[in-house]
Amino acid sequence: MTTNQLVEEIKKKKSFLCIGLDVDLNKIPKHLLKEEDPIFAFNKAIIDATHHLCVAYKPNTAFYEAYGLKGWQALEKTINYLNENHPEIFTIADAKRGDIGNTSTMYAKAFFEDLAFDSVTVAPYMGKDSVEPFLAFENKHTILLALTSNQGAFDFQTKTIEGKEVYKQVLETSKTWTNSENLMYVVGATKAEYLADIRKIIPNRFLLVPGVGAQGGNLQDVCKYGMNESVGLLINSSRGIIYASTDATFAQEAAQKAEKLQQEMAEVLNAASL
């Protein structure tokens, strides 16, 4: 998917909502555990109920790997279901990978070719030659961790190198990499006031923003500081939507939570004439 296609979809749906598919078998409705593949059954119900309200889905690979082969199979079924039924929806493998060059190429093949995701999240610690193999894939997007939404972000990311915070160094440096137009960035919503500075460095790139809701971030603040003229934001909510209820009506209740966020987003987009 191209960035333009994503922007069109955002404008059409009046939504820049990304729904995180972080499926924990201890948290899904008990009646689904009788299904042959409870993880996929859960995802399918959530997707069927929410696809008109969001522009992206983001399975976090950890939740699938934890269930071994069956988990990986559920991930494969989920991405195939999305690509077959909702090819207009942007898909994110939240995998936070990154390794030396030839190894990053194998990860890129895993997520861009074998699983056919539109994008993958990547950690920046190993630098340029660990990220460029991902950037080499046309119409695929590499979402680099910049400033994450957890407390540990303050351990290294906000420390200062030569007068500039590490996450800003990551933004600046990554702009110089080959095919950097395929980059997007993870920026946590819990630090919305940082977004103004971030936009000075990368005015045009999309930001994937976790941490709205459960982790305390505020949608209005994120939009105020982070939105650009192509919207430029994907705001993720995982637990706040998918675990809205464990009743038989869980998918409808998830859709209600998603719709509430979508309507807030529509207001923001309308106010900005986007």
Added chain:
Amino acid sequence: MTTNQLVEEIKKKKSFLCIGLDVDLNKIPKHLLKEEDPIFAFNKAIIDATHHLCVAYKPNTAFYEAYGLKGWQALEKTINYLNENHPEIFTIADAKRGDIGNTSTMYAKAFFEDLAFDSVTVAPYMGKDSVEPFLAFENKHTILLALTSNQGAFDFQTKTIEGKEVYKQVLETSKTWTNSENLMYVVGATKAEYLADIRKIIPNRFLLVPGVGAQGGNLQDVCKYGMNESVGLLINSSRGIIYASTDATFAQEAAQKAEKLQQEMAEVLNAASL
């Protein structure tokens, strides 16, 4: 496995060799492609021929994920084969994971419980609460990226925060984390002279050292600067051993390469009376 058990095994085998199982179907002997599971067939042959020469095996997860479900299955068969036949050998899931707390817990379950590896490599970018969930597992080891062996290590890792390089900040800071006794560190062999400084910060921790051979590192230098009184080193070789040949005799030729390194290691250990 406890660290003491690993040290005993090193002394018994006179080896601190780790063999990287980075299986690329384009590089393995052609006759194996006829097998039902070529990746596992390759690994089994390599393990059968080299297990007496090494103390650790390190499959890099990227090479398995790139082949989808079949790849994950081959990884599962490989670790099961090792745990059943060679429980005395230390196993490393080279996965370079790391995420917010509840997600890192899922990764830890994937590698420590579901796949039953002894250790996993983890990226430090997201800080304390992204690493501590791994450290919570008893007799399991978290191998934190400090200074990697690739060119990109100079993009961020060697930059200076408050007068100290980022990788040294990672070493210092991680020492304060809960259960930090379960930490080991990745330190690339291509920067052997850095090891003296690193040992001042973490005198007692094990170091996993990639980059000897193919990436240009020197075994003697690594030992000179990095060895401690419990040896404290695992030196990895992947391509240099497993792709020694693509003939029918590939496993024997791999064993010859492994033996050459093991004998160098035995000399170093004998000279140090270890």
